[in-house]
Amino acid sequence: xxxxxxxxxxxxRQTVMVNGQPLAYAAATGISYVQNPVAPIQRLNVFVPNAYxxxxxxxxxxxxxxxxxxxxxxxxxxxxxxxxxDKTSWPTNGKAIIAALKxxxxxxxxGLRGRTTVSxxxxxxxxxxxxxxxxxxxxxxxxxxxxxxxxxxxxxTNGTSAGGATSALVGASGNANGFAPYxxxxxxxxxxxxxxxxxxxxxxxxxxxxxxxYEWQFNGVNDxxxxxxxxxxxxxxxxxxxxxxxxARQQRASTALKAAFIDYLNxxxxxxxxxxxxxxxxxxxxxxERALAELIRQSAQTAASAGTDVHKYAGITxxxxxxxxxxxxxxxxxxxxxKAVPAFDSFDLDSAENNLFGDETVxxxxxxxxxxxxxxxRGPQAAAPLVALIDPVSQLQTDRTxxxxxxxxxxxxADRDTSFAIPFILxxxxxxxxxxxxxxFPWDVPHSGDYDLGDLFEWIxxxxx
Ligand code: DHB
Numbered sequence: 001x002x003x004x005x006x007x008x009x010x011x012x013r014q015t016v017m018v019n020g021q022p023l024a025y026a027a028a029t030g031i032s033y034v035q036n037p038v039a040p041i042q043r044l045n046v047f048v049p050n051a052y053x054x055x056x057x058x059x060x061x062x063x064x065x066x067x068x069x070x071x072x073x074x075x076x077x078x079x080x081x082x083x084x085x086d087k088t089s090w091p092t093n094g095k096a097i098i099a100a101l102k103x104x105x106x107x108x109x110x111g112l113r114g115r116t117t118v119s120x121x122x123x124x125x126x127x128x129x130x131x132x133x134x135x136x137x138x139x140x141x142x143x144x145x146x147x148x149x150x151x152x153x154x155x156x157t158n159g160t161s162a163g164g165a166t167s168a169l170v171g172a173s174g175n176a177n178g179f180a181p182y183x184x185x186x187x188x189x190x191x192x193x194x195x196x197x198x199x200x201x202x203x204x205x206x207x208x209x210x211x212x213x214y215e216w217q218f219n220g221v222n223d224x225x226x227x228x229x230x231x232x233x234x235x236x237x238x239x240x241x242x243x244x245x246x247x248a249r250q251q252r253a254s255t256a257l258k259a260a261f262i263d264y265l266n267x268x269x270x271x272x273x274x275x276x277x278x279x280x281x282x283x284x285x286x287x288x289e290r291a292l293a294e295l296i297r298q299s300a301q302t303a304a305s306a307g308t309d310v311h312k313y314a315g316i317t318x319x320x321x322x323x324x325x326x327x328x329x330x331x332x333x334x335x336x337x338x339k340a341v342p343a344f345d346s347f348d349l350d351s352a353e354n355n356l357f358g359d360e361t362v363x364x365x366x367x368x369x370x371x372x373x374x375x376x377x378r379g380p381q382a383a384a385p386l387v388a389l390i391d392p393v394s395q396l397q398t399d400r401t402x403x404x405x406x407x408x409x410x411x412x413x414a415d416r417d418t419s420f421a422i423p424f425i426l427x428x429x430x431x432x433x434x435x436x437x438x439x440x441f442p443w444d445v446p447h448s449g450d451y452d453l454g455d456l457f458e459w460i461x462x463x464x465x
Contacts, residue, residue: 002032002035004033004034004035004140004143004144004189005143005144005147006028006031006046006140006144006147006148007147008147008148010028010031010046011026011027011028011046011048011053012026012027012028013025013026013050013053014026014027016085016086016098018085018098023085023098023101023102024050025047025048025049025050025085025101026047026048026049026050026053027045027046027047027048027084028045028046029043029045029046029082029084030043030045030082031043031044031045031046031140033110033133033136033137033139033140033188033189034133034136034140034186034187034188035186035187035188036185036186036187037186038113038119038122038124038186039113039117039119039124039125040119041079041080041081041082041111041112041113041117041133042111042112042113042133042136042186043082043110043111044082044108044109044110044111044137044140045082045083045084045107045108045109045110046106046107046108046148047084047085047097047101047106047107047108047109048101048106048107048149048150049066049101049102049104049105049106051104052066052106052149053149057104058103058104059103059104059461060104060461060465061104061105061464061465063149063150064149064150064151065151065154065464066104066105066106066149066150066151066154067105067106067150067151067154067155067156067196067460067464068105068106068107068108068141068148068150068151068152068154068155068156069097069100069105069106069107069108069156069158069460070107070108070109070110070134070137070138070141070155070156070157070158070195071083071093071096071097071100071107071109071157071158071159071163072109072110072112072134072157072158072159072163072166072167073091073092073093073109073163074112074114074130074159074161074162074163074166075091075160075161075162075163076114076161076162076229076231076237076352077114077115077130077162077352077353077355077356078091078114078115078116078162078231078352079111079112079113079114079115079116079117079125080111080112080114080130080163080166081111082109082110082111083097083109084097084109085097085098085101089234089235090234090235090236090237091236093160093449093450095450095453096158096450096453097109099453099457100453100457103457105150105156105457105460106148106149106150108137108141108148108150110133110134110137111133112129112130112133112134112137112166113125113129113130113133114129114130115127115352115355115356115358116231116355117129122360123358123359123360123363124360126355126356126357126358126359126360127356127357127382127386127389127390128179128182128386128389128390130162130166130390131166131169131170131173131179131389131390132179132182132183132186132188133186134157134166134169134170135170135173135179135183135188135193136183136186136188136189136193138155138170138191138193138195139183139188139189139190139191139192139193140188140189140191141155142189142191142192142193143189143191151464153196154196154197154464155195155196155197156195156196156197156198156199156460156464157170157171157195157197157198157199158199158200158201158450158456159199159200159201159203159449160201160202160448160449160450161201161202161203161204161417161447161449162204162352163201163449164200164201164202164203164204164205164449165200165203165204165205165392167198167199167200167203168198168200168203168205168392168407168409168426169205169390169391169392169395170193170195170198170404171195171197171198171200171392171403171404171407172392172393172395172396172401172403172404173389173392173395173401174192174193174194174195174401174402174403174404175192175193175194175401175402176389176395176398176400176401177400178385178389179193179389192402194401194402194403194404195404196404196405196406196463196464197404197405197406197407197408197460197463198404198406198407198408198409199408199456199459199460200407200408200409200410200423201410201411201448201449201450202410202411202412202415202417202418202423202447202448202449203392203409203411203422203423203426204417204418204422205391205392205393205422205426206391206392206393206394206422206425206426207344207345207353207356207367207387207390207391208345208367208368208387208388208391208394209261209264209393209422209425210343210344210418210419210422211257211341211342211343211344211345211368211370211371212257212258212260212261212264213261213418213419213421213422213425214257214339214341214342214343214344214418214419215253215254215255215257215258215261215341215342215343216257216258216261216262216265216280216284216419216421217332217419217420217421218254218332218337218419219254219255219257219258219284220333221332221333221336221337222245222246222251222337223243223244223245223246223336223337224243224244224245224246224336224337224338224339224340225241225242225243225244225336225337225338226241226242226243226338226339226416227239227240227241227242228240228241228242229352244340246340246341250340250341251341253341253342253370253374254341256370257341257342257370258284260370261280261284261421262280262281262282262284265278265279265280265288265421265425266279266280268425268429270288270425270428270429270432271428271432272287272291272428273431278291278428288421288424289328290328291424292328292420292421292424293325293326293327293328293331294326295420295424295439295440295441296326296328296331296413296420296441297316297323297324297325297326298440299413299440299441299442299443300316300323300326300413300443301322301323302443303443303444304318304322304323305322308443308444310323310443312444313331313334313335313414313444314327314330314331314333314334315327315328315329315330315331315333315334316331332420335414335416336416337416338416338417339416339417342368342370342371343418344418345366345367345368345370345371345372346371347371347374347375347376348375348376349364349365349366349375349379350364351364353367354366354367357382357386357387362380364379365379365380365381365382366379366380366381366382367381367382367387369381392426393425393426393429396429396430396433397429403430403433403435404435405435405436406435406436406463407427407430407435407436407437407438407439408438408456408459409423409426409427409437409438409439409440410439410440410441410442410445410449410452411423411439411441412441412442412444412445412446412447412448413441413442413443413444413445414443414444414445414446415441415445415446415447416446416447417447420441423439424439427439436463438459
């Protein structure tokens, strides 16, 4: 077995042109981060500002103090290959890496298996592969604390959507026992895998309650429209517009799921920052909804102060003093519904998430009792412990994990991919544990990420310097 030792001599200086300007950095790429890889994607890239090789500083950081930024390219729970500043094939977020290097961060970009990863004819990318790989990469970094530039006690993970969920799950499940068998099988370094801080954009998580949350938000909105994604290896997926109307059966399911969400939410016993309970009444209204409306109001107020007309969406009340109110129901109605019912655990087993929970022999499974019971055929259902293993909120509830101390969660105020309740439940659960949480719903921002890197880096610096 190869030892998981990083050789600093692998770092090669290179220069790429960015917007006509040269950007110089050192890179070591294609590094295997486990001893027994099962797929070629399980490799990582390291990028370091040249200054740290020359004993200099960038932005107040040096080779021992620089935060280690760990972005992923996971989207749609598909494979997320290791990224690079000059990567051009889809998926990539090279811009974030370039910005991070300029800012003085060390960047470690790991390739993670996803639901369609096939190697030697075997499907090896179903849950929990994505998070097992991310943890193995973090362990590799820690294992090489003395050989890699950067501070392993200042690891900041970053991702968007399913990648945001990956980032959040890392933060919620540090050193969790449930991953041990998977990490051992891969020959991951025997190290801690907790991290310092999480940056998560529109994390698509809490999948076992996401259908309920979606219907709490959209119940009564019966037409939906979205882009259907067909993955194409190595290329941007193909997107085709599709639309429809909920069937009578789906409308009944919506009402049942909404009721189930009210029970789930009240059972969480969430409280706001001042300790007041966040709850919902039998009709789905209450302090939880008002707290969400207040976050949307703050978002609209920020936009209005910057000169934006916030009446693009309904339900926003403005007076001379600013944005004074948000009618949450009217607002979400004007956002429109993206997904049919159930939004995630499809009755027909044809969602990305159904495929995520497949295994080597069964390509797609249910992950909620509701969809399994109400599906056209009684399809297979993933084991509850596996579903909980990849859910950040469930991981927090175990109280046996090392949770990241700092969290920055962004979910666009125009994002329809999951309910606003989902990021709010995560943020509130973290806040109740006394952690440092910064949640916002940026105005008119759709399902996307890394749109405010300057603010993100300021947030990181405030916690790392
Ligand atoms: C993503 C988006 C979704 O709507 C979803 O259900 C899962 C993943 C994504 O963009 O990663």
